[in-house]
Amino acid sequence: MSLGERLLLSRLVKRDEEAFNEIVRSYGDRVYNLVLRLVGSPAEAEDIAQEVFVTVFKSIESYRGEAKLSTWILRIAANHSKNRIKYLARRRTGGQELRDGSDATDVADEGKAPVQAHFDAPDVMLEAAEIERIMQAAIAELEEEQRLLVVLRDVEELSYDEIVEITGLPEGTVKSRLHRARMALKDLLEGKLK
């Protein structure tokens, strides 16, 4: 752990509100994006991401520093997302709404294009939004664990060490399951993207 991270942590343990604000500013976007890609719905994602930071605030003492702070926070985000997916699947009939990609449509219909397209021309933004919608629908088709691995590695661009810490899976298992997930995504996207 870096000195800066240790100082920040000691302020967090003392429930320093400004230190907590720094944490939300630093990791808010990553947590939100991770959760959004896992659950597919912006409204659910915002709600879950808020829960993640409430948990961080409440249970910062349980962070022992074995993993990076970012990894610890993303693990909380992954666990909250899994729980919410299970809860929604139980509540909805057979969990159809998440698995058929209809929530994924929300992601592109929200009126916001992906971050990288904010300053592009309208037609480029529309195309980016359409690609995002198709990609999100395909991600929603994956099994829960495959979805998590793809999002952690290819969307959030985490290292294998970080993914091992978050998922608790051995590195070899992560790599083989990730490969299967990528192949499944490739097949799901066949003929849907230029």
Add this chain to the structure above:
Amino acid sequence: MNVTDSHARATEAFSAYVEGDLGPAERAYVDEHLSTCLQCRVALERFRRTVGRLGTLKRSAPGTFLEKVQAQINRRSRGRFFGKRHLLFGRIPFEWLSLAMIVAMLVYYIVVLQSSPTGVVPGR
């Protein structure tokens, strides 16, 4: 090794291949296979494009996210954290108030009680 096995071995290695994670011998095998197999070359290109596009799926949290998290914590802590700030001090400085109180009591003890514990001024 038959053709089907050869395709399977090459596609099984796609992830490690694009991440540069293959040993020299396996990499040479995949390169060799790709040089003669159009089907696998096309599949690898689609695989690369799929993985590359995933990296573009970035979304920022809504602009009011921090305020909403603060409001959640404030509500659940029954106002203990992230409450409304006092205009002059940011918050009530309890630690400074207690320190000032201790100093004031000490001064009172020294000046009033210690200088004349019985209240009687000794004669000259």
